Amino acid sequence: MRSEPRAQAASARECEALRRFAGANEHSVLPRLAATGDDEHGPWWLQTVAPGHSLAALMARGPIPPPLLAAMCRRALLALAELHGDRAQPVHGDLTPEHVFITPDPPAVTFIDLGMARWKGQAGHPGERGTLPYLAPEVASGAPPDQAADAFALLAVFAHAVLGRAPVAATHAADRLTEIAECGLDLAAQAERLLVDQEEV
Secondary structure, three states: OOOOHHHHHHHHHHHHHHHHHOOOOOOOOOOEEEEEEEEOOEEEEEEEOOOOEEHHHHHHOOOOOHHHHHHHHHHHHHHHHHHHOOOOOOEOOOOOHHHEEEEEOOEEEEEOOOOOOEOOOOOOOOOOOOOOOOOOHHHHOOOOOOHHHHHHHHHHHHHHHHHOOOOOOOOOHHHHHHHHHHHOOOHHHHHHHHHHHHHHO
């Protein structure tokens, strides 16, 4: 049985994004497309990623030392600038701690999971908006993700890593969506909330 159409479409889009944007170098800012095919289950493809860990996995181990976190953030921003510099104007569309992959040797950042990627002239699936709480306010309000929204999402990801908690006050998805759409990310308020919580421990 072939996979659900929306999931199949996302998989096909990820494969096409890798075909268009991933370089031959295994330390490119995207995984390298290794092979593609089709069988009774539908289209399939294989990608290669250098050994490392997602930022989410590193965050789960405990606070990341500030100098290391700053270096990761710098490399991630440079990687995003490299991706966005392609003439096809690619958009990742779903940057989260799980999708920021850190390779230690040599130090590099790779962006994985391109199921919501889009590029110039390519429309996304209606309703696609990425993952809470890393949405830009305009995306939370219904606009499609663009390169500016990618940059916002990446900074929200690293705000989460710095704070050690989601960079929003709300806990339920609908409330988070409203908070981001109306207020964006109030990092000063989140940092103050964190200090208050630490004083109460």
